[in-house]
Amino acid sequence: MLLETIDLTKSYERRGERFYAAYNVALSVESDDFVCITGQSGSGKSTLLNLLAGLLHADSGSILLDGEDLCKLNDAGLAALRGSKIGYIPQGNSLLQNFSVLDNVCLPWYLTRKSNVRAQARELLARVGIAHLERENPASLSGGEARRVAIARSLIANPSVLIADEPTGDLDPKTTDDIIRMFSEVHAQGVAVVVVTHEREIPSFTTKHYVMENGHLALQ
Numbered sequence: 001m002l003l004e005t006i007d008l009t010k011s012y013e014r015r016g017e018r019f020y021a022a023y024n025v026a027l028s029v030e031s032d033d034f035v036c037i038t039g040q041s042g043s044g045k046s047t048l049l050n051l052l053a054g055l056l057h058a059d060s061g062s063i064l065l066d067g068e069d070l071c072k073l074n075d076a077g078l079a080a081l082r083g084s085k086i087g088y089i090p091q092g093n094s095l096l097q098n099f100s101v102l103d104n105v106c107l108p109w110y111l112t113r114k115s116n117v118r119a120q121a122r123e124l125l126a127r128v129g130i131a132h133l134e135r136e137n138p139a140s141l142s143g144g145e146a147r148r149v150a151i152a153r154s155l156i157a158n159p160s161v162l163i164a165d166e167p168t169g170d171l172d173p174k175t176t177d178d179i180i181r182m183f184s185e186v187h188a189q190g191v192a193v194v195v196v197t198h199e200r201e202i203p204s205f206t207t208k209h210y211v212m213e214n215g216h217l218a219l220q
């Protein structure tokens with residue numbers, strides 16, 4: 001098993017009341033899985049992905065990645081793991097506006113390592129079809145182009161799992177198809193994929209479909 005959560009629980013407090021955004025979540029991802037997670041807005045999908053990406057601390061439970069429990073790591077350990085094994089595409093626009101497209105792709109690498117990675121970043125930009133935009137500012141990109149940059153950025157460290165939160169959320173149908181095709185190529189190259197998406201956008205090659213409802217995750 002590449003990635004597994006056991007009884008993973010995360011609560012928030014709102015107006016003095018505690019509620020569970022993720023409750024005893026059991027997710028399992030094999031290295032050849034393409035996992036889709038669907039569920040209504042507010043059901044806890046982003047909370048779960050942020051836990052998997054090590055950006056949120058769980059109340060209880062564990063997240064095993066290659067047998068190592070993320071919940072037992074400190075922030076430095078989490079950052080190192082995030083910089084090497086996990087590619088993450090957050091919900092919405094996550095590009096840094098003060099950096100060029102190319103620097104956005106290189107950034108995760110610069111944070112953990114000193115070596116130059118521009119050649120790989122250029123290759124990735126070519127792979128997602130926007131090599132010609134490397135010098136542009138993210139503010140000048142279309143939604144689809146920005147999402148391609150985020151995909152290239154998520155792959156810069158050769159992760160073993162790619163986690164994406166509604167990567168086609170605000171895109172037109174044609175661009176949505178292009179982005180889904182890119183995910184299928186990444187998957188075909190041996191990267192496990194976990195993607196939050198809409199019911200109607202679940203690709204045919206999906207290996208597992210989970211539904212999130214009020215913090216509870218169930219396999220379809």
Ligand SMILES: Nc1ncnc2c1ncn2[C@@H]1O[C@H](COP(=O)(O)OP(=O)(O)O)[C@@H](O)[C@H]1O
Nearest residue numbers: 012013014021040041042043044045046047048
């Ligand atoms: N930092 C936070 N503090 C309090 N409540 C939060 C916080 N983040 C998310 N929530 C709430 O937790 C629930 C799940 O949110 P989220 O994980 O973003 O759901 P989804 O991604 O499925 O739309 C929602 O009710 C949301 O309002």
Ligand SMILES: [Mg+2]
Nearest residue numbers: 045046091165
């Ligand atoms: Mg969300």
